Amino acid sequence: MDVRAFTVGPVQENAYLVRSGAGATHALMIDPGEESQRLLDAAGALGVEIEAILITHCHFDHIGAVAPVARAAGAPVYCPEIEVGVLADITKWTMPGFGPFESWQAEHTVKGGERLRLAGMEIEVVFTPGHSPGHVTYAISAAGEDAADSATTGGDRAPVDTSTTVPGRKPASSGAAPVLFSGDVLFQGSVGRADLPGSDWATLERSIGGLMERFERDTAVYPGHMGVTTLGREWDANPFLSELRASAASPAPSHPEGTQHPEGTQHPEGTRRAQGS
Ligand SMILES: [Fe+2]
Numbered sequence: 001m002d003v004r005a006f007t008v009g010p011v012q013e014n015a016y017l018v019r020s021g022a023g024a025t026h027a028l029m030i031d032p033g034e035e036s037q038r039l040l041d042a043a044g045a046l047g048v049e050i051e052a053i054l055i056t057h058c059h060f061d062h063i064g065a066v067a068p069v070a071r072a073a074g075a076p077v078y079c080p081e082i083e084v085g086v087l088a089d090i091t092k093w094t095m096p097g098f099g100p101f102e103s104w105q106a107e108h109t110v111k112g113g114e115r116l117r118l119a120g121m122e123i124e125v126v127f128t129p130g131h132s133p134g135h136v137t138y139a140i141s142a143a144g145e146d147a148a149d150s151a152t153t154g155g156d157r158a159p160v161d162t163s164t165t166v167p168g169r170k171p172a173s174s175g176a177a178p179v180l181f182s183g184d185v186l187f188q189g190s191v192g193r194a195d196l197p198g199s200d201w202a203t204l205e206r207s208i209g210g211l212m213e214r215f216e217r218d219t220a221v222y223p224g225h226m227g228v229t230t231l232g233r234e235w236d237a238n239p240f241l242s243e244l245r246a247s248a249a250s251p252a253p254s255h256p257e258g259t260q261h262p263e264g265t266q267h268p269e270g271t272r273r274a275q276g277s
Helices: 036-046 066-073 081-087 144-148 201-214 231-237 239-249
Strands: 002-008 013-019 026-030 049-054 077-080 108-110 115-118 121-127 136-142 152-157 179-183 220-223
Touching: 002 036, 013 036, 013 220, 026 036, 036 066, 049 066, 077 081, 081 108, 121 201, 201 231, 201 239, 231 239
Parallel strands: 002 152, 026 049, 049 077, 077 108, 179 220
Antiparallel strands: 002 013, 013 026, 115 121, 121 136, 136 179
16 A cells, blocks of 8 residues: 655644555545645645545544545545534534635435445455544455555655554565554554543543554554554553553453443553643
């Protein structure tokens, strides 16, 4: 796969242009948050058609450029089902001092559990709420002959980490393994904010735990802010996952699978350094 990262707007959000391989003529745009012309120019420079726009969640910094990119590219928009109202009335949900942004009516909705095939890639939609109520993570892998291409990251501006090799990633022979576009769920050394309206720490923690259980340690994580990382790297060292690690090691998990954490469960104060809005 060929992943191009573009850090856009005052909130420094990561938009991604993703295609199945370096020679592919169709691509996906993920979370075009701002700077629509820059994103469209990048696609034009690569000679690729944006086949679809995927949204992880509808905080304004992730969707501010959806309308102009969708219109210019003629690309359908895939939006979390319970957040389509935000995209359709974006001004109402934009913090003062940002924008203005244009609303858009999503052509498709996702809620997790879907398997899509777009731009020559397989996309599994995973429901990962907690930072926002409808948040999804896209697990994307190249399909068919392009699957042998190695995963690289680049773009005209990589998000913090400018290396071209994903840390911990398997060699090219594993090119068909999915990579995650996780929006504001999990960051390099941090996690998404859980203090916003509609967010919940226990739910976010459970979503992260679900990703850890489901995907391999060396799965690359392309987040909505900051640099690329891997699940294994965050499992080993992310300070916000200490409770998750402890519960995984415990013979009697404090939060049995399928049940909610008790109301009022809080991440320890004083250690929170959540990112992203
Ligand atoms: Fe967010």
